[in-house]
Amino acid sequence: MFAKVWRAMIRKELNELRQRNEKIERELKKDEQILHNTIKILLLGCGEAGKSTFIKQMKIIHSSAEDTWSKEQLENFRDQIRRNVICSLQLLLRNKTRDLPIGFENNARKLEDLDEDRDQDKLHQHRVFIKEIWQHQALQETFRRRKDFHLPDSAAYFLQNIDRISGQDFVPTNQDILNIRVMTTDIHKYEFQVKLRGNIKNITMVDVGGQRSEQRKWLHCFDDVQLLIFLCASNEFDQKLLEDSAKNRLEESIEVFTKLMKHPWFKKSSIALFLNKKDLLQEKVKYSQLEDFFPGFREFKNYKPYDYDSAISYIQHLFMTIEDEQGKPLIGTERSVYSHHTCATDTDNIKTVFQQVKSSILEKIIRIHLL
Template identity: 35%
Template sequence: MACVKKVNEAKKHSDELDKQLKIWHRKYEKIVKLLLLGTGESGKTTILKQMKILHISGYTVSERREKVAEILQNVHESIYDIVRNMRLLNPPLDLENSNNEKSLKYIVQLGPDGPSTFSEEYFQHVEALWKDRSVQMSYRRSNEYQLIDSAKYFLDQLETLKRPDYVPSDQDILRSRKTTTEIQKIEFSLKIPKRYGGGSQTFWMFDVGGQRGARKKWIQVFDGIRSVLFLVACSDFDQTLREQTSTNRLKEALILFENMWYSRFLQESGIILFLNKQDVLMEKIKQGKSIRQNFPEYDSYIMNPKDGRSDDEYLRTRSFIRDLFLGITTKKTPAHHEYVVFHRVSLPIEDVIRKRGFYYHFTTATDTNNIKMVFEDVHSMILAENLSVAGLE
């Protein structure tokens, strides 16, 4: 009898476990999994930070203080790269004020890792260099070397950043940069409008490193991805990769987008293209920089009148970049991508792609209001597709 009792208890435990697994599986299937893809420094991690600000509780005071070291490292990385490269440019630049030579040597001798502590002496050297007109000119030529986008933002705030009681703002956190080497995940829930049935929707958003060396990890999170948010740094048209300085960043993004578009692992995933860093793009155009140097086909580009005035160089440039990516989604399928398994059936990939949802947005990832509106559109799109799949719309 004792043996029978043990068997019954084991079966009961097994049944309870099966029940819990089924409940978990049903919940898991309802979760919308979003994947952030794109080349390095395209703004993926910034989107993840925005989701924390918008849809979770934001950053606590202790979390903000933890970001101080990262921001100060960004300050050093910025001034170090600017002054180290100024004499390597063609033509080279020399300091306008020769008295700043001591400060330049001080910063360069610290190396890329910076000081162990950020002293008053350190900030005095950085402030003196940043005020030098030749250093400013070196900054304006930063497309000729590698420099983080937030360099000017942080160097303009030295008085605030050096204070012992400094606590980073949301904007400071959004602008801070640290290379993503591991897969990051954030979970949040949004209310579902009554017109879509009410209730709430849980999202899992994954961020993976965009540098070439980190892309081998991407496949780890491909399973069950509902939508891919592919980020493009539109301002990268005149910059090269950190990992391979002979390769144009925007051209690399186009290759990566095409590989993602035809990936057999993502054929059931919707694609949302974020044409990001519109603020940086606009600033570059205002400075007189042009995309035609790296993309000579720009000269013959005919802009759609619906996109605005063709004599507006910024609008023309952003439309041209958008159409480079849209062209990939409409061109003839390469021979090695002709068939793919879709819902367990082998189909011509062109048939699968026609069923896929594809959308694009012009974005500035550091602008919380912009990302709030864009993500509301993304959420509505996903809800509408849910109804469509269920045959309710």
């Protein structure tokens, strides 16, 4: 009798064990399937290169208009934009070298005293003066010297739209959202799906902060990266780092890219280089000469002063000819790098570029790793 009960108990336990095993097997298979259907793309580059803006474009492109941003996100964006406006105005006022006309000083002081968080509502009452002062020669002159005091790239865009932005019912448009400047401090993931070779694939795109203090966190995201997209702000050839006023931004970007290309983690990853902010480079070459900061440009075979095409192809050449300590090229026969000239705030441009990335790099990744 006892043996019979004992056998029944064992049978029951074995049954439960088998069921548990089957469940684990099924879950493992599912995880494996998800893993095999997922491409991990890591965005790297120095501060203000445009990484977070690129991620925003992915959201705009891969979701329906009404689902892109929640009400809460839109409210957050509105506050960030107003913070950007106050910060830009104050930077311009603090760095002006010419006196403002009599009658302007009093109002200018009120703007200088605004608190980025508490006084956002006051922008509406000051909007007429803000328009006047922004158009005044003293601030326009200061704006032209903006590279000397790290004015955010979007300052002009927001100041030109002050009427709309300060309005009570202001809801940011996608273009407003793409122009926001907020430094990234954490690791952010954005997941979306694309159709590749007729199949739906999951993409996990990872965005990190690019300033030097943030670069220490990069190692945590190096695992299993199938595509590394390195962004460089191509217009920054005459600017210094925010975190080190002695260091040229383009030089820093090339050095960081070189370090990554030497890193064993990326030996098997595909690499794309986005020379971003091409719109700002186009503007800048008209008044600032690349050869003043990178004298080697004069010897470049396609050298042409004040010329956008010539400047961007030299910047690309600087990235493509990086070497290791022994003078061996890091890019060439063993490793190719896909490069694109981008404007991360232009949705049509990013749509085209991402389509090219899909049909070249991602299709190749699927063929090699995920079949």
